[in-house]
Amino acid sequence: MDGVALLTIFILSIFVGFEVVSKVSTVLHTPLMSGANAIHGIVLIGGITVTGSATHPLEITLGVIATLLGAINLVGGFVVTDRMLEMFKPKKPVARSDDGGGE
Amino acid sequence: MTPTWVQLANLLAAVLFIFALKGLSSPKSARNGNLLGAAGALLATVVLFISGIPLANILLILAAVLIGSAIGWISARKVQMTQMPQLVALFNGVGGGAAALVAVIEYLEVGGENKISLAATVFTVVIGSVSFSGSIITFLKLQELMTSRPVIIPAGKWVTMLVAALTVIGAVWLVISPQVWLLAALLVLSLIFGMLFVLPVGGADVPIVISLLNAFTGLSVAASGYVLGNVLLIIAGTLVGASGTLLTKEMAKAMGRPITSTLFGAFNGTTAGNTSTGGDRPVRSGGPNDVAIMLGFANKVILVPGYGLAVAQAQGTLRELADLLTARGVEVDYAIHPVAGRMPGHMNVLLAEASVPYEQLKEMDEINPEFASTDVVLVVGANDVVNPAARTDKSAPIYGMPILNVDQAQQVVFLKRSMRPGFAGIENEILYDQKTMLLFGDAKDSLNKVVSSLKNL
Numbered sequence: 001m002d003g004v005a006l007l008t009i010f011i012l013s014i015f016v017g018f019e020v021v022s023k024v025s026t027v028l029h030t031p032l033m034s035g036a037n038a039i040h041g042i043v044l045i046g047g048i049t050v051t052g053s054a055t056h057p058l059e060i061t062l063g064v065i066a067t068l069l070g071a072i073n074l075v076g077g078f079v080v081t082d083r084m085l086e087m088f089k090p091k092k093p094v095a096r097s098d099d100g101g102g103e
Numbered sequence: 104m105t106p107t108w109v110q111l112a113n114l115l116a117a118v119l120f121i122f123a124l125k126g127l128s129s130p131k132s133a134r135n136g137n138l139l140g141a142a143g144a145l146l147a148t149v150v151l152f153i154s155g156i157p158l159a160n161i162l163l164i165l166a167a168v169l170i171g172s173a174i175g176w177i178s179a180r181k182v183q184m185t186q187m188p189q190l191v192a193l194f195n196g197v198g199g200g201a202a203a204l205v206a207v208i209e210y211l212e213v214g215g216e217n218k219i220s221l222a223a224t225v226f227t228v229v230i231g232s233v234s235f236s237g238s239i240i241t242f243l244k245l246q247e248l249m250t251s252r253p254v255i256i257p258a259g260k261w262v263t264m265l266v267a268a269l270t271v272i273g274a275v276w277l278v279i280s281p282q283v284w285l286l287a288a289l290l291v292l293s294l295i296f297g298m299l300f301v302l303p304v305g306g307a308d309v310p311i312v313i314s315l316l317n318a319f320t321g322l323s324v325a326a327s328g329y330v331l332g333n334v335l336l337i338i339a340g341t342l343v344g345a346s347g348t349l350l351t352k353e354m355a356k357a358m359g360r361p362i363t364s365t366l367f368g369a370f371n372g373t374t375a376g377n378t379s380t381g382g383d384r385p386v387r388s389g390g391p392n393d394v395a396i397m398l399g400f401a402n403k404v405i406l407v408p409g410y411g412l413a414v415a416q417a418q419g420t421l422r423e424l425a426d427l428l429t430a431r432g433v434e435v436d437y438a439i440h441p442v443a444g445r446m447p448g449h450m451n452v453l454l455a456e457a458s459v460p461y462e463q464l465k466e467m468d469e470i471n472p473e474f475a476s477t478d479v480v481l482v483v484g485a486n487d488v489v490n491p492a493a494r495t496d497k498s499a500p501i502y503g504m505p506i507l508n509v510d511q512a513q514q515v516v517f518l519k520r521s522m523r524p525g526f527a528g529i530e531n532e533i534l535y536d537q538k539t540m541l542l543f544g545d546a547k548d549s550l551n552k553v554v555s556s557l558k559n560l
Contacts (some may be wrong), residue, residue: 046205076190
């Protein structure tokens with residue numbers, strides 16, 4: 001794809017990025033940051049791609065490290081965000097009755 | 104050329120990422136939103152493997168993906184909720200590092216013929232490395248492996264400016280005359296700049312910096328997508344870069360911090376510094392019984408939980424105390440500062456974990472008018488978020504941050520481990536006030552004692 005098409009996608013994505021999070025309550029700042037953090041873990045795709053075409057040992061080594069780091073970011077990011085959010089799962093007022101008292 | 108169906112699958116993944124961010128902006132849809140994002144990531148990864156695009160070193164790649172996924176999964180499951188902010192910082196850092204490495208490898212493989220692509224490579228390496236080393240420093244600060252206060256290097260302002268200037272010159276030079284040693288030097292310079300950028304940041308500004316570095320990583324991933332000609336990376340990275348920038352601004356607003364002071368703190372050398380160390384000023388301390396009596400015979404009590412509560416894992420005990428008081432007919436509310444804990448929304452997560460009813464959690468704007476008509480405020484392990492210095496002392500690093508007005512209540516009880524100041528390192532005048540009583544000790548311990556005294560009332 002040529003540069004202008006990529007630039008178009010880039011510019012439009014900026015607007016979408018601003019738009020989707022324009023109204024967010026303070027309570028969700030941290031989960032949202034964490035979720036966005038997970039999404040940029042998609043750099044894993046880039047790590048896999050460059051390692052897949054690497055030939056020199058140095059390139060392969062760096063590529064494997066990049067892939068490893070990308071996978072940590074991607075998987076860890078989504079899992080930790082899910083953990084933050086499972087606290088918010090809908091709970092009926094039944095929670096009032098003693099259910100073991102936490103930890 | 105990438106097959107059309109693969110491109111379409113990537114488009115679907117990009118749409119899922121947009122839905123993910125949209126979903127995460129509202130409490131009802133947040134969890135599903137996150138799952139949609141994960142589905143998009145899984146889709147894109149699986150499709151890449153089965154697309155038929157030739158991949159050399161496939162076994163090494165698979166091993167790296169599996170091991171990385173396992174490390175990410177396990178650390179995310181095992182981490183204590185109190186330590187979650189630093190884990191997010193760490194994940195962000197490794198993402199930035201991955202983007203920088205991808206760009207370096209692409210340069211080694213392809214070289215620097217195309218100048219625009221080379222500029223994108225240089226951008227990815229610089230921003231990715233800054234995000235990597237900066238995030239590692241925030242991790243060390245939050246994990247308290249190093250001081251959480253601003254670190255001031257002698258002549259740090261000039262050193263930072265010098266490194267920044269060298270980085271820019273190196274970047275431009277590299278684009279003009281591509282050489283591998285220059286790329287390596289640029290990598291090192293960027294890593295150093297990332298550290299210098301974050302070291303002078305302390306206390307309340309740390310979460311804002313994590314959010315900012317998160318946006319940085321997003322942008323570097325987008326640039327790496329340009330280098331590789333990968334549309335999905337461009338979209339995903341840009342989405343994070345844009346939404347992360349907005350989020351950083353919102354966070355700074357919630358904490359009353361001018362974003363420029365966070366951003367350019369390293370250059371201005373604006374620092375917390377001179378905290379009046381109170382030394383041996385007299386304070387009024389009491390025992391668990393005194394506290395139980397104050398609370399038990401009050402009409403209206405407001406609980407202010409802070410990070411110290413989370414550290415002591417005392418959320419459950421605090422809830423027990425609140426239930427006891429409610430049973431005695433005392434009106435009880437929790438006052439949640441936007442940044443109670445270590446990050447916006449952190450305390451809500453921790454209290455939800457202890458099954459505190461959501462409707463008892465009152466946000467700052469809602470609860471602040473209530474303090475004047477409150478008999479007793481119980482502050483558990485919080486300090487900076489109730490420090491009136493934020494209103495009065497222009498030299499305080501938290502000046503301008505909206506606080507909970509606990510000083511307006513009739514009486515204030517602090518459960519504290521010691522007289523040590525809070526995360527931002529500033530003395531709190533309320534502690535020395537006549538109407539304040541201090542109960543020293545571990546938050547969980549103290550709360551337990553208060554609870555049992557209360558039962559015997």
